[in-house]
Amino acid sequence: MNYLFHNKYKKIGWVILVPSVIVAYFSLFHEWQPDFLDVKVPAIISDKEGLNFDYKLFKMIENNILNEILGILIIISSLFIAFSKEKQEDEFIAKIRLECLVWATYLNFAILLFAIIAVYGIPFFYVMNFNMFTIPIFFVITFNWQLRKIKNYEK
Numbered sequence: 841m842n843y844l845f846h847n848k849y850k851k852i853g854w855v856i857l858v859p860s861v862i863v864a865y866f867s868l869f870h871e872w873q874p875d876f877l878d879v880k881v882p883a884i885i886s887d888k889e890g891l892n893f894d895y896k897l898f899k900m901i902e903n904n905i906l907n908e909i910l911g912i913l914i915i916i917s918s919l920f921i922a923f924s925k926e927k928q929e930d931e932f933i934a935k936i937r938l939e940c941l942v943w944a945t946y947l948n949f950a951i952l953l954f955a956i957i958a959v960y961g962i963p964f965f966y967v968m969n970f971n972m973f974t975i976p977i978f979f980v981i982t983f984n985w986q987l988r989k990i991k992n993y994e995k
Contacts, residue, residue: 844924844929845920847927849924853916854917878904879902879904882898882899883899883901886901915976918973918980922976922983926987936986939986943982944975944976947978955967955968955971
């Protein structure tokens with residue numbers, strides 16, 4: 841089990857994830873972006889003028905980096921939560937962990953297949969952005985649900 845983080849990283853992950861998701865909600869649904877995060881950033885490829893396919897290569901661009909910060913925080917924190925050892929980590933927990941990871945992957949690809957068939961235009965882009973986070977989110981939900989079922993069964 842040396843590929844798992846120490847158990848303390850799970851708490852750190854939750855402390856980072858919860859506020860990150862709250863800020864992401866306000867950024868996404870209320871278009872909140874603080875001005876102090878408007879900075880020049882290096883871009884390998886960019887299209888700052890909208891979807892006009894006029895790509896710029898290797899340029900410095902002005903960008904509000906809130907979405908990038910939130911994406912990084914959500915990915916790192918969800919990985920900490922998903923892949924930290926349990927206090928009692930054994931072969932049975934490892935089996936549950938693997939099964940939940942497989943189901944999270946199935947759900948992720950089911951959303952992707954549905955989106956390819958039924959979602960078009962800019963909404964497809966939003967579904968793809970959300971889909972980046974579904975594997976760790978679904979894993980955390982199913983893994984914790986399975987652990988809770990086991991603990992309730994043992995009582």
